[in-house]
Amino acid sequence: MSYHHSVLQCNKIKIMPESLAIKISAGEVVERPASVVKELVENSIDAKATDISVYIHDGGRKLIRVIDNGEGMTRDDAVVAFERHATSKLLKEEDLYSIHTMGFRGEALPSIASVSEIVLTTKITGEITGSMVKVKGGIIEEVRDAGCADGTTVEARDIFFNTPARLKFMRSVATETGHIADTITRLALAYPAIRFRLFNNGSAMLKSSVKADLRIRIADVFGRDFLKDIIPLEAGNGVLNIHGFIAMPETAYSTTKGLFIYVNNRWIRDRGINHAITNGYRNVLGQGKYPLVVLFITIAPQNVDVNVHPTKCEVRFKSPKSVYELVSRAIEAVLAPSHVSFLKSYERKVLTAEVREGAVNYNNASHNSSAVPLIDEGIEGGLQASQQGLEETVAYTKELFFRELEVIGQLWQEYLLCEREGEFYIIDQHAAAERSAFEKLKGDYYLNRRVSSQLLLLPQKIELSLQEKEAIESSMEAITDLGFDIEPFGGNTFIVRAVPEILSGIDCRGLIKELLDDLVSSEMSFRIEGRLDAILMRIACHSVIRGKRILSHEERKALVIRLSQVDFAGNCPHGRPVIKAISKFEIEKMFKRR
Amino acid sequence: MKFEIERDVFLKILQRAQGVVEKRNTMPILANILITAKRGKIEVMATDLEVSIKDQCDAVVAKEGNITINARKLFEIIKEAPEDKIDISAEGSGKIIIKSGKAKFNIVGLPVDEFPSFPAYDEGELFRIAPDVLKDMIEKTVFAASTDETRYNINGVFVEKDGANIRMVATDGHRLALIERSSEWPKLDKGVILPRKGILELKKFLESGEGAISLAFTVNNMIVKKDGTIVVIRLIDGEFPDYKQVIPKGNDKKIGLERIDLLSSLKRVSLLSMEKGRGVKFGISKGKLELSSSNPDVGEAREEINVDYKNDEMDVGFNATYMMEALGVIDADKVVIELKDRESPAILKSATAAGYLYVVMPMRI
Numbered sequence: 001m002s003y004h005h006s007v008l009q010c011n012k013i014k015i016m017p018e019s020l021a022i023k024i025s026a027g028e029v030v031e032r033p034a035s036v037v038k039e040l041v042e043n044s045i046d047a048k049a050t051d052i053s054v055y056i057h058d059g060g061r062k063l064i065r066v067i068d069n070g071e072g073m074t075r076d077d078a079v080v081a082f083e084r085h086a087t088s089k090l091l092k093e094e095d096l097y098s099i100h101t102m103g104f105r106g107e108a109l110p111s112i113a114s115v116s117e118i119v120l121t122t123k124i125t126g127e128i129t130g131s132m133v134k135v136k137g138g139i140i141e142e143v144r145d146a147g148c149a150d151g152t153t154v155e156a157r158d159i160f161f162n163t164p165a166r167l168k169f170m171r172s173v174a175t176e177t178g179h180i181a182d183t184i185t186r187l188a189l190a191y192p193a194i195r196f197r198l199f200n201n202g203s204a205m206l207k208s209s210v211k212a213d214l215r216i217r218i219a220d221v222f223g224r225d226f227l228k229d230i231i232p233l234e235a236g237n238g239v240l241n242i243h244g245f246i247a248m249p250e251t252a253y254s255t256t257k258g259l260f261i262y263v264n265n266r267w268i269r270d271r272g273i274n275h276a277i278t279n280g281y282r283n284v285l286g287q288g289k290y291p292l293v294v295l296f297i298t299i300a301p302q303n304v305d306v307n308v309h310p311t312k313c314e315v316r317f318k319s320p321k322s323v324y325e326l327v328s329r330a331i332e333a334v335l336a337p338s339h340v341s342f343l344k345s346y347e348r349k350v351l352t353a354e355v356r357e358g359a360v361n362y363n364n365a366s367h368n369s370s371a372v373p374l375i376d377e378g379i380e381g382g383l384q385a386s387q388q389g390l391e392e393t394v395a396y397t398k399e400l401f402f403r404e405l406e407v408i409g410q411l412w413q414e415y416l417l418c419e420r421e422g423e424f425y426i427i428d429q430h431a432a433a434e435r436s437a438f439e440k441l442k443g444d445y446y447l448n449r450r451v452s453s454q455l456l457l458l459p460q461k462i463e464l465s466l467q468e469k470e471a472i473e474s475s476m477e478a479i480t481d482l483g484f485d486i487e488p489f490g491g492n493t494f495i496v497r498a499v500p501e502i503l504s505g506i507d508c509r510g511l512i513k514e515l516l517d518d519l520v521s522s523e524m525s526f527r528i529e530g531r532l533d534a535i536l537m538r539i540a541c542h543s544v545i546r547g548k549r550i551l552s553h554e555e556r557k558a559l560v561i562r563l564s565q566v567d568f569a570g571n572c573p574h575g576r577p578v579i580k581a582i583s584k585f586e587i588e589k590m591f592k593r594r
Numbered sequence: 595m596k597f598e599i600e601r602d603v604f605l606k607i608l609q610r611a612q613g614v615v616e617k618r619n620t621m622p623i624l625a626n627i628l629i630t631a632k633r634g635k636i637e638v639m640a641t642d643l644e645v646s647i648k649d650q651c652d653a654v655v656a657k658e659g660n661i662t663i664n665a666r667k668l669f670e671i672i673k674e675a676p677e678d679k680i681d682i683s684a685e686g687s688g689k690i691i692i693k694s695g696k697a698k699f700n701i702v703g704l705p706v707d708e709f710p711s712f713p714a715y716d717e718g719e720l721f722r723i724a725p726d727v728l729k730d731m732i733e734k735t736v737f738a739a740s741t742d743e744t745r746y747n748i749n750g751v752f753v754e755k756d757g758a759n760i761r762m763v764a765t766d767g768h769r770l771a772l773i774e775r776s777s778e779w780p781k782l783d784k785g786v787i788l789p790r791k792g793i794l795e796l797k798k799f800l801e802s803g804e805g806a807i808s809l810a811f812t813v814n815n816m817i818v819k820k821d822g823t824i825v826v827i828r829l830i831d832g833e834f835p836d837y838k839q840v841i842p843k844g845n846d847k848k849i850g851l852e853r854i855d856l857l858s859s860l861k862r863v864s865l866l867s868m869e870k871g872r873g874v875k876f877g878i879s880k881g882k883l884e885l886s887s888s889n890p891d892v893g894e895a896r897e898e899i900n901v902d903y904k905n906d907e908m909d910v911g912f913n914a915t916y917m918m919e920a921l922g923v924i925d926a927d928k929v930v931i932e933l934k935d936r937e938s939p940a941i942l943k944s945a946t947a948a949g950y951l952y953v954v955m956p957m958r959i
Contacts, residue, residue, distance in 0.1 A: 452873045454913060455955040457939055458748075458767045458835050483958075498958065 030111050032170060033060025033159055034179035039108035040154050041187055044068035045194065047152060051210075053197040054184060059176030061159055069151040072124040075131035079143060081109050081120075082135055114138035115166070116159040122152040137162050181205055185221050186267040189260055189294055192217035218245060218294060226251070226292070233295070235330035240299050240322060246331055247292035249284040250577060258292035263304060265296065268315050273297075276324040280331025293331075297323065402563055407556045416556055422584040431578045432563055453483035453498040460496045461489065462509050468516040469494075486512070595659025596683040597631045599651070601675050601694070607649040608669045610823065611640035613795065614647045615665040626662040628709045629682075631655045640665060641710055645795050646826045648712055657683075661690055662704045668692075671699055713826045715817045720808035721780035728807070729800040731762045734773045734923045734950060736793050740766035747832030751793055754785030763837045769916045769954040770837060780809050787834055788816060792827030799825060841953055842939045845932035849878060850902035850945055853929045856883075857921040859897045863887050864914035866895040873959045874914040878933075879907040887914075910936040911959035917942070920952040 030036055037054060044052045047070030057063040073081065112118060113135040123130025123146075132146035160167040170176060177200055184206060188196040192214050198206040208220040219227050230245040251258070261273050277293050278285070285291060305316040317323050405418040405425060416432075418425040464472060469492055472479065479486060483500030496512065563578070588594045611627050628639040636653045639646070661684045672680060677695035684690045684703065692699040732751070740748040745767070752763040761774045788796075796818055800807065810817045811829075818825045864872050867887040877884035883901045888894035910933060921929065926944035933940045942952040 452911070453958045454768055455937060455957065456767055457770055457840050457953060457955040458765065460767070 030115055030159075032179060033064060033176050034183045036060065036064050036112050036116070036156055036159060037066070037180050038183045038187070039112060040064070040066040040156070041184070043108065043154075044070050044152065045187070045191060047071045049151060049194065051195045053199065054180075055199045055202075056177065056180055057201055059170075059173035060180055061170065061173070061176065063155065063157050064159070065153065065155045067151070067153045069149070072127075072130065072150060072152055073122045074124060075133075075143065078120055078122055078131050078133045079140065082113050082118075082133070082138075082140060083110060110138065112156055112159075115163050116161065117157045119155045119157075120152065121146050121148045123148050123150055125150045177205075186260060188221055189214070189217055190262055190265050190267060190296075214245065214294070222292070230292075231334050233330055233334050235326060235333075236298070237326075240297070240303075240326060242295060242297050242326055242330060244293065244295040246295075246334060249281060249289075249291060249335075251292045252285055252289040253292070254288060254290070256290050258290055260294045262296045263306070263315050264298060264301065266306060266312060266315075268306075269313050270315065272317075272320050272324055273327055276327035277331060279324075279328045281335065283332075284335055295327065297327075299323070402560050405560055407560060410556065416560065418560065424582045424584070424587065425579055426582070427560065427563075427579045428577070429559060432559055435578050436559075436563060453485065453500050455485070455498045456496065460509055462486075462494050462496060462512060464492050464494060464513075464516065466492070468513070471516045484512070595631050595661060596656040596681075597636055597653045598656070598679060598681050599636065599653040601672060601678050601680050603651050604653075604680060605669075605672050607638050607651055607823075608665070608672060610649055611638050611647055612665055612669055613798065614640040614642060614645050614825075623662065623704050623708045623710075625664055625666070626704055626709070627665045627668070628660060628662050628706065630660040632658050639709070639712060641712075642791075643710060644789060644828050645792050646710075646712055647795075648824045648826075650822045659684065660706050661688075662706055662709050663690055663701055667701065713812075713815050713817075713828075715810060715812055715815065715824075715826065719780065719810035719812075720817065720819055721778070721810060722806055722808050723779060724777055725800045725807045727775055727777045729797065731760070731773050731775060732793055732797050732800075735762045735764040735771045736790065736797075737764075737919050737923070738766060738769055738771040738952075739764040739790055739793075741790075742766070746830060747787065747834060750787045750789040750830050752785055752787050752834040752837070753782070755779055755782045763834070765835065765837065765840075768913070769920070769952065770840060771920065772837065772841070772951045772953075774949045780811060782811050785834060786811060786816070787830035787832060788827060789830050792816070795825060796827065799823075840939065841951065842932075842934060842941060845934045845938075845941055847878075847905045847908065847933040848903070849883060849931045849933070850928060851883065851899065851931070853921055853924060853927060855899045856929070857918060859885055859899050860914045860918050860921070863895045863897050864918075866892055867914060872914040873911050873957050874917075875959055876910050876912060877907075878903055878910070880904060908933070908936065910940070911957040912940070912954060913957055916954050920954070924950060924952075 030039070033056070037056070037060065041052055041054065044066060047068060049068035049070035051069045053067045055063065055065040055067075109118075114137065117136045118134070120133045120135075121130055129145045130148040132142070132144055132148075133140065134142040160170070181198065181200075184196055184198045188194075188206070188208050192208075192212045195210045196206065196208045197204065206221070209216055212220060215227065215230075215232075218230065226247065229248045229251055231248070232243075233246050234241075234243045236242055247258070256274055259274055259277060261268055261270060263270075273295070274290070277295070278290065281291050299317070303318040306312055308314045308316055401420075404420050406420060407416055407418050409417045410429075411417055411426070414429060416427040416429055418427060472486065472494065473488075476486070483498065484496065485498035487495050487497060489495040496509070585594065608627075615625060615627065624642055630637045630639075631653065632655065634652060634655055635650050636655070637648060637650045639648045641647070661682075671692055675694035676697055679694065681693040682690065683693075688703045688705065690701040690703050692701065735751050739750055743749065748765055748767065750764070754761050756774070758776045759774050760777050760779050761772065763770065763772045765771070799818060799820060805820050808819045814829055814831075816827045816829060818827070860874060863885040864874050864887060866889050867873050873887065875886045877886065878901075881900060881903060882898060883903070884896065884898045886894065886896045920942050924942075924944050926946055928945035929942060930945045931940055931942050936956055937958075939953050939955050942954060943950060
């Protein structure tokens with residue numbers, strides 16, 4: 001009986017027909033209309049197009065048309081392109097490890113063709129006639145000559161017409177349109193030299209400039225107003241380089257939608273890098289806030305695996321730690337006081353070109369200096385004499401700046417009004433007091449390098465996942481150094497016997513969980529420092545004046561002077577600005593004098 | 595609705611209701627109070643859904659009815675009213691008119707049926723208690739209750755009956771205060787947890803002048819009655835930790851000392867502890883306790899006091915605030931600290947009187 005049974009079972013396994021296999025794999029590549037747009041536009045980019053237009057109807061469900069002015073294809077190529085794993089970009093196995101083109105798996109066109117109705121028209125530059133190929137549900141229906149412009153046009157209609165399950169799970173037109181716009185935005189940022197246009201139901205959603213650079217492209221995409229709030233970023237050591245623009249912390253979102261991360265010019269999602277970015281911003285941006293960052297990571301192809309997922313939006317680095325450190329430190333360095341906008345104009349006048357050069361060296365030095373998690377630029381040992389010189393110069397100019405600020409009054413008992421040299425400044429007194437208290441606390445803490453811990457009368461139990469358990473066991477030492485005392489209690493349960501004194505009164509279990517989550521996702525313990533900062537911020541916030549209060553002239557002056565003594569980036573620890581400048585020009589414009 | 599009332603009488607009950615009204619205003623109606631005019635009296639009700647208060651006073655009621663009105667605005671208006679007589683009337687449309695002398699206010703109320711109903715209780719269950727004992731027990735425990743909102747089960751004081759004794763316990767996970775008194779007490783089948791806010795409201799009540807106080811417990815609430823005022827406090831629905839388990843036994847290193855000596859010395863020495871830490875080192879040797887603290891930024895402090903101690907020398911750290919808070923409420927000239935080692939819980943209690951126990955965990959400094 002059982003013998004028969006197993007024979008029967010054996011016979012159940014059959015090789016599935018190619019058409020079904022394609023449809024299944026199409027599901028991986030073509031998740032939604034936006035994936036079709038992505039694949040088609042990437043093909044256009046690979047075909048060296050300099051002008052790409054995308055037309056969509058009904059969130060791409062009805063129609064997606066991508067028109068490029070690229071190289072075009074011969075008729076034979078156009079037909080072969082619809083066969084699975086047909087690619088012009090990857091011919092032998094070694095090529096897989098040095099991928100320089102966008103697409104390479106040879107899955108895109110056949111996958112899209114298997115779930116929609118496609119018409120491809122293409123003409124090679126200089127040829128008289130082009131070709132037209134019509135494919136429906138994966139079957140070639142028609143191939144003929146066609147008159148058309150140079151380049152390739154692909155029109156996909158009725159996506160998912162033959163996969164009702166997928167069709168059912170599509171979101172609203174607005175959602176799908178949003179996804180397509182995101183896709184084009186990501187590509188437009190990566191290829192500023194290419195002109196991108198997106199038309200939704202006939203009207204233009206996005207029109208970018210011709211032959212732009214990244215800065216202009218950012219203005220194209222996010223609006224011209226952003227230009228004054230972004231700071232260029234550049235760092236690296238030749239093997240691993242990053243460049244891009246980061247926004248001042250005022251532009252913050254509560255989701256990661258403002259993070260545009262590219263690895264070798266390919267947009268990706270990476271929790272580790274998101275983390276590195278928020279870590280770089282940790283002193284100027286509150287918890288759960290994300291800045292606007294456009295970041296390009298250039299890394300030798302052999303040090304990164306982009307073939308993790310069919311949609312290619314995830315990568316695996318050979319050394320995630322070095323990427324993390326580079327990103328995090330570069331951002332932190334750029335946000336350091338010498339780059340802050342309200343001081344910028346002032347310092348530009350004071351700092352000499354030589355000192356500016358020094359600033360660059362200083363940044364590099366701190367990248368290479370050591371593998372130890374960075375403590376605080378101010379007390380990191382081993383700074384060379386020239387860099388110390390720079391620090392003094394910066395400190396001097398900052399102090400001078402605040403000393404020269406004349407407090408002219410207080411507004412609504414909450415803001416200080418100041419003036420100096422044709423500029424008008426508004427200081428949020430609570431934010432200012434909080435910021436300076438935070439810096440003081442932080443300084444004390446890192447100077448003492450000593451963590452008192454409070455033993456718990458009621459030890460707290462904490463349940464961990466397997467991953468978290470591994471993380472805690474491997475980083476027990478770091479956790480103990482911070483004043484925690486955590487012991488295994490059988491299975492996945494751990495017992496917290498002591499907490500850093502500074503954390504007492506706050507439920508530490510959530511914090512430990514978050515900490516471990518970070519350890520798991522970023523494979524390093526950078527965030528422990530970030531969390532302590534968060535705790536210090538909380539203390540700072542409670543230790544200073546809150547709400548409305550009339551300050552005497554002496555108090556006002558003292559508060560302003562105190563600001564000069566802290567290393568801060570123009571924001572309170574929660575990420576709100578501390579000081580804002582309004583130029584005479586702006587005020588004169590307000591009154592129509594200009 | 596229409597009634598006339600004396601300003602000072604009205605002000606007094608409005609003030610009490612004010613304390614209960616929800617400050618954060620999660621529901622707009624909770625910023626209001628409910629006034630009901632009936633048979634020569636008005637009744638004022640306020641609630642934040644955790645603590646509810648019902649008060650009443652005499653008034654000249656011309657027309658019965660009820661209104662809800664913003665508690666703070668009404669209180670401020672009555673406080674500044676020019677005359678002793680206040681006249682309040684309302685139309686069906688929800689417009690409330692307040693008149694005093696030549697001053698007249700038109701206020702918009704909220705619909706009466708939106709106001710939460712007052713928790714039910716049985717008048718017959720109310721039991722007269724000794725206010726002084728209750729007040730003392732609260733004062734000696736509530737400071738140790740947790741303020742961490744995520745640990746709601748220790749955000750209050752645990753109360754239970756043990757034979758003829760009443761016991762109250764509070765803890766924040768670092769220290770624990772326990773008091774036991776023999777006192778008359780209403781029926782209480784099992785231990786209950788009173789929330790901090792309710793406890794503080796109750797304490798205010800106990801402090802406000804003479805008058806008998808009655809208590810009763812229902813499944814979810816504690817009911818307190820004094821004169822015509824009724825306060826209902828919702829109990830915390832949770833499991834209080836097994837406090838008996840954390841009270842150490844066999845702490846053989848006993849230090850006898852003057853309460854005031856230790857308290858004032860701690861106040862001085864902790865001045866130089868770290869910002870939030872307040873960690874103070876206790877260096878104990880025969881007949882001597884040396885308290886010390888240091889802060890690399892500021893400096894260090896040291897003070898020696900004479901104690902009664904005959905055991906081995908040892909060092910242990912404590913959070914000075916935790917020690918001082920307990921020393922502040924113990925009424926005895928002499929206290930005892932009982933220790934085992936530098937990692938185990940210590941006991942602080944009166945050297946003479948039983949009934950109060952304070953357990954505190956050391957700090958690693």
